[in-house]
Amino acid sequence: MRAQLGNDIAMKAYREGKLPFPDGTIIAALHWNYVLSEENNKVLAGQFPGAQSFVVGSAVNVQFVVKDSIKYAATGGWGVAEFTDGKPGSEAPHKTCFACHQPAKDRDFVFAHYAPTP
Amino acid sequence: MRAQLGNDIAMKAYREGKLPFPDGTIIAALHWNYVLSEENNKVLAGQFPGAQSFVVGSAVNVQFVVKDSIKYAATGGWGVAEFTDGKPGSEAPHKTCFACHQPAKDRDFVFAHYAPTP
Numbered sequence: 001m002r003a004q005l006g007n008d009i010a011m012k013a014y015r016e017g018k019l020p021f022p023d024g025t026i027i028a029a030l031h032w033n034y035v036l037s038e039e040n041n042k043v044l045a046g047q048f049p050g051a052q053s054f055v056v057g058s059a060v061n062v063q064f065v066v067k068d069s070i071k072y073a074a075t076g077g078w079g080v081a082e083f084t085d086g087k088p089g090s091e092a093p094h095k096t097c098f099a100c101h102q103p104a105k106d107r108d109f110v111f112a113h114y115a116p117t118p
Numbered sequence: 119m120r121a122q123l124g125n126d127i128a129m130k131a132y133r134e135g136k137l138p139f140p141d142g143t144i145i146a147a148l149h150w151n152y153v154l155s156e157e158n159n160k161v162l163a164g165q166f167p168g169a170q171s172f173v174v175g176s177a178v179n180v181q182f183v184v185k186d187s188i189k190y191a192a193t194g195g196w197g198v199a200e201f202t203d204g205k206p207g208s209e210a211p212h213k214t215c216f217a218c219h220q221p222a223k224d225r226d227f228v229f230a231h232y233a234p235t236p
Contacts, residue, residue, distance in 0.1 A: 003121065032233065040229060043218050056233040086235075100161050111158060115150065115174040117204075 001032040001056050004112040014114035020077065021108050025067035029112075031060040061089070065110075076101075076109045119150040119174050122230040132232035138195065139226050143185035147230075149178040179207070183228075194219075194227045 006014060007026040013019070033056075040053035061084040069077040075098040082089035101109040124132060125144040131137070151174075158171035179202040187195040193216040200207035219227040 039221055042221055043229075055231065059234045062235075103157055103160055111161075113173065116177045117180075 001034045001054075003030045004028065005030070019108050020069075021067050021110065023067050023069055023077075025065075027065050027110065027112065029063045029065075031062070033057040033060060060084070076105075078109060119152045119172075121148045122146065123148070137226050138187075139185050139228065141185050141187055141195075143183075145183050145228065145230065147181045147183075149180070151175040151178060178202070194223075196227060 005028040007024075009022055010025045010027050013021045013025060034054045035057035036051055037053040037055045040055065041051055044052050061082055063083075064081045066072075066079045066081070067077050068079060072079040078098070078101075080094040080097050082094065098109070101111065104111045123146040125142075127140055128143045128145050131139045131143060152172045153175035154169055155171040155173045158173065159169055162170050179200055181201075182199045184190075184197045184199070185195050186197060190197040196216070196219075198212040198215050200212065216227070219229065222229045
């Protein structure tokens, strides 16, 4: 289960469809494991076939990307930080982030789309 | 896809495990349809079998519950409001909410658990 949060600079750019994201953009990614909710599925039983409801289980980590087009020029302007249980992770995984984000190159390497307000 | 947001009173009660939720509690439920993300799955290909990544698609609605143990005594103290595209819905669906929430009676009729911070 994943949710992304943006600071004011990030949200303004998202809403305006502005690319690339300006320096100062911070996006946080919250990651959880998910579990089947038997309680929820009892409520939904008969409405849908099969197990339908998965909910947040245990926490995995939180990751931040920070845009600084000078400081992080080598990785598209994005610096990455990772925390697990509130403790900062090593630099090792950050070096592997950029390669996997190449498919989102035309969106400034950001996979997450802006979720329309319900 | 569903996410729940709570006001300060709701979040304080959640974090302290305090039940029932005090008067003034407001919980918002954001509902979206979900779609398969082919782009994300390309990144994940080889790491996991099958389609893995579903992302927020179009918005469905937003619902609010408001706790007022006097005003809404007949429905466990919870009043319900629903908005679609920013427009308030009719009162009809609100009358059917309470019945389905009975399985969560021991949690003051609230299904959503507090998500641990990653």
